[in-house]
Amino acid sequence: MRMNTHYSELKESYLFSEINHKVATFKASHPDADVIRMGIGDVTLPLCQASVEAMKEAVDEMGRAETFRGYGPEQGYDFLRDAIASYYAKKGVALERDEIFVSDGAKSDLGNILDLFDSQNTVLIPDPVYPVYVDTNLMAGRRIQFLKATVENQFLPMPPAGVKADLIYLCSPNNPTGAVYNRDQLAQWVAYANDQDAILLFDSAYEAFIRDPSLPRSIYEIPGAKTCAIEFCSFSKTAGFTGTRCGYTVVPKDLTRGEMSLNRMWLRRQTTKFNGVPYIVQRGAAAVLTEEGIRQAQQNIAYYMENAAIIANALRGLGIWFTGGENSPYIWMQCPEGYDSWKLFDLLLEKARVVGTPGAGFGSCGEGFFRLTAFGRREDAKRGMERLCGVYPR
Template sequence: MVEINSCFQHLKRTYIFSLIEEKIDTLCKKISPNQIINLSIGDIALPVIPSAVQAMSQAVLEMGTSSGLKGYGPSNGYLFLREAIANTHFTTLQITPDEIFISDGINTDITNILDVFSPSCSVGVPDPTYPAYLDATILSGRTKIMTLPCLEANQFHPYPPSKACDLIYLCSPNNPTGVAMSRDLLTTWINYALKHKAVILFDHAYEAFISSVDVPHSIFEIPGAKECAIEFRSFSKSAGFTGLRCSYTVLPKALRAHYEDQEVSLHALWHRRQTAKSNGVAYPIQKGALATLQPQGQSEIKAQIHSYLAQAKALKQGLIKSGLDCYGGMDSPYIWVKTPKKKTSWEFFDELLIKCHVISIPGVGFGKYGEGFVRFSAFTTPDKIDLALQRINQL
């Protein structure tokens, strides 16, 4: 008799997006969907940059010729893209192309990375944060889970626990709070990991949005990080690739873990894992990603990022004028908003939806410490932000 993976029964958290859709469907029976402003989505609102579109189109045409035929690509990605990433983002950090693995999204790698670690490892997960970290940990059968509270009292930063933890998920700039970790705080985490022989799983999806001078653009800027950290980056939000799917994992060869009385290369294990379970990312997609790293592509990307950050600033300022306490929005497209009058996340969500026809995301969907907050996203257009603020000001 076939049995299911019983770990699915331990996923206690409700999938909030289905509940949100139900509430929106109910509202749409009373008003036109065009009246609803979606400030919840963590997806792009601008087209893929022209440089990438041209490169991908050319790559497809190339594959339609005998001389340009491409079959299965390398499981770790084409060398041309890995070299470009190393030369563009890690020039001074001595990260080599061999330490970069191309994949179809951060969500894929940051959950699958658990494959190379023992099920007995304890896992530290910030709260609130991206739900995939906790869900993947539970589905992998791990039960030693340590919560790292990100509270208003500690500026929504996770701090090292008093006891040892083997694997630590960190996200900076954080989703959903929009708060980025400073160089000093990341140094504290690196020192903790080195002391306890832990590994930091560093989600850096929103690196392109960083503008604060004290926030590193890579965890490998911190001394010792190559011996205790893995960095995950994406083209999704920086280059508009959410519908194309391309990201990469940086796993230094210096990173080791233990098996019985031996030290084992995590780089070698991940490479073995990828050759077994991945056929790589499509050639045209990687050509498009390459175009985003060229001077013209970088210029086009920066223009889009500047637009999103300007919208985040306008949204945050407008919400503050409405009397709401707001966080984030400086190094991130997300605004973390405290609910007024001690309302729950869902109560404020409902009020915004019913009275303002504005969609947010209840903070409790990102963890129990997200209760009392909602998340707004600046992945939209300026006219929609202006209209949403007009409605919210009337509450």
């Protein structure tokens, strides 16, 4: 038997598994420690009421013979796909129902989409980056070229001259850095991808956190994007579905390569390998996109962004350079002189009882930086920053 030896190229453990192990070890030796978690980007506010009520009604439907549903369409029920299309229309983007594919979250689709592409393709990935982009391509044995994201380019790398790529990952607002591309910058990426005959894999999981109306919330707001881009989005951070699981991927019909339609390929892949998202969950997701659901979800997002402002103001008071925190729930801060990111992690855990995410876990260019998230409770954001300010090296 031959095994996929590319798995041996992966790090021993996923970044957040390593963080959880360190925290568990610390708590085992300090059982009374009050540890404030500001590292993993998991939400803490409950689902909006519109979504809860819709799911309760859907549960009742499933309990009656006349309204019971078995297998649903793998690509999603029409009522949710139509709601998503209407949501995009408010951004000025026209989508057809069958260009939208409902999934159990952006993370799954970001990995599964690679089924459509040859393993010999070259992949262009920013560094630092969400680890899933790198690991799923390493598993497949693809050749990866990294784009350096640095202070000098505000952690928003642009198309590299003289570099040929087949697949390109972009995330805006970015995880982990919180940086956001403007229209002109994304227009350059779209032009580059179309010129290269490449595919942009655009992760817009945090689009609902954008507050600046001049910033694009979908790659399809950029002319020419439908011939080169696939967009991934999620209800996880927008509406608290991290434990409920629902997202969607947009594959335009205009996106073709040679004789192959990526829309038809993805439909074939999903109908073969995916059984669809539960009806109850899809009803809850559709309720998020109603007028009342959007209002309620935006209240939760505003709460998180107030947490981000508390974190950002504390860092400004310390004179620390950072990105994010304005159109993103992530704050990407520079480590103090003499500290690498894991050393700062250990300091904050041991002295402040605060957990963040070391930048080195997101790539070599992440070393020297540290990620904090705004997804916690308000009191924890305040106490966490008071503690950080008390131990931060001057």
